[in-house]
Amino acid sequence: MTRRILFIPFVAFAMLFVFASAADAQNSGAERPYYMKKAHWGVGAQAGLMSGMGVGVRYHPLGRFQVQLAGGAISGGEGLAAAVGIEGQIDFDWRDRSRFYGFVGMGYYTNGEEELTLAAGTWEPGKEDPRLDSPFRAGVGLGYEWDISHTLIFSASVAFTYFSEGTFLPLPQAGVYYLFD
Known part of the structure; x- marks a missing residue:
């Protein structure tokens, strides 16, 4: 019984040592990956219903983290969608x-009707409210990017999106970016 108790920590320590040695040995002779050589900036176009549409700016410092901002507005007729x-x-x-990544994000979407209907008093009770039901969105997802x-x-990515009115939907997102080297 005592030998079995002493044997378990020894095996656990030996396995930890072997795994740590194997992980270190794999990285020693390889060339550094593209995203580990230096920080990268990118500018492009993003289309998604979770984390913004329009012009996108991204920053990938050394390491495994990246931040991306996207936004845009378009005017048509009386309204402004943003x-x-x-x-x-x-x-x-x-x-x-190329890289496979996970992400978390949020966004705000408007069709411009908030200002038109409330400030101008053009919305009348009994008519359909033209405002978006859920302007705030947040979610998590998985994506893949490759070089053209x-x-x-x-x-390209799939975002499991939570809408502020309580709906969950898996939604696609796509973007094209120019990286500054």
Whole structure:
């Protein structure tokens, strides 16, 4: 009985030592991945119903974290549609200039009807309210991005999005970015 109790910590320590040695040995001879060589800035277009639509700016410092901001507005007729969002990404795997990542983000979307209906008094009780039911969105998801050329990348992701009115939906997002090297 006593030997069995002493044997378990010894095996656990030996396994920890072997795994730590194997992980260290794999990184010693390899060239540093693209995202570990230096920090990268990118500018492009983002389309998503969770973390913003329009012009996107992203920053990937050394390491596995990236932050991305996206926003835009378009006017048509009397209204102004706008969206702004932020997303934080954690890299799970790198392959040359491609990466698999998880993310968390949030966004605010408006169709401009809030100002038109409330300030101008154009909305009448009994009519359908033209405002968005859930302007705030937040969620988590998984994505993959790959290089189209040396400085151009394409990203696609699925965001499990929570809408402020209580709905959960899996929604696609996509973006094209120019990376500054």
